[in-house]
Amino acid sequence: QGWAVAHAAKAMGISRQCAHRWVARFDAEGEAGLVDRSSRPRSSPRRTSAAVEAAILAARVEHRRGQDWLGPELGVPARTVSRVL
Template sequence: MRQVSVMQQRHEMVLAVRQRGISVSGAAALFGVSRQTVHKWLARYDAEGVEGLGDRSSRPLVPSGQVDGGLEQRVVQLRTANPRWGPKRIHAELVRRGWIRRPGRPSGGSLPATD
C-alpha cells in the first residue's frame, strides 16, 4: 500500500473531476468527503493551482473581541483613576469624551409592541 499525502489526495480528486470526467458527487463518494468539500478544492485549484490544495488555518485574521491598543490604554487610565467605576460608567465616559461612538438603537423588531 502506498502512502499518499493529503495534498496529493486532493490533487487526485481534482484531476478525477477535471480530466477523467467523474462527477462531483462521484468524487465525493470516492474520496470520502462532502460535495461541498469537492467544490471548495476545485475552486482553490482553479484560483491557485496545486499550491491552493494545502492546509490553511481556520484562525480569523482579526480577533473578533480585540480592541485597539489606544482604546485599551484609555480604559486602563479611567479604571486606574476611578477604581470604583464599573463597566457601564467607564463605557458612558468613553462615549462622553468621544473616544467611542454610542451604539445605535436596536431595530424595531426587537422592541416590544406598544399601543
C-alpha cells in the same frame, strides 16, 4: 480523471460542498491552492486588550490570588482572568 465532483466526493468520504471548494481552489490557484490553510480568524475585534492583560498579570504577581478574587477587583469577568492566566 473525468469523474463528476459529487462522485469523487462520495468516493473520498467528503461532502460535495467541500469537494467543490477544493476544485475551485485548484482552478484558481493550481496546486498551491490545495495546501492546507489555517482556520485562525484574520482578526479578533473583541480580544482582551494588552493593557487589561498586563493589569491582570500584575495583580496576580502582587496579590497571588485566583480568578474569582482578581476578576471583581479589576472589573473583568473571572473567566477572562482565567483565560489570560
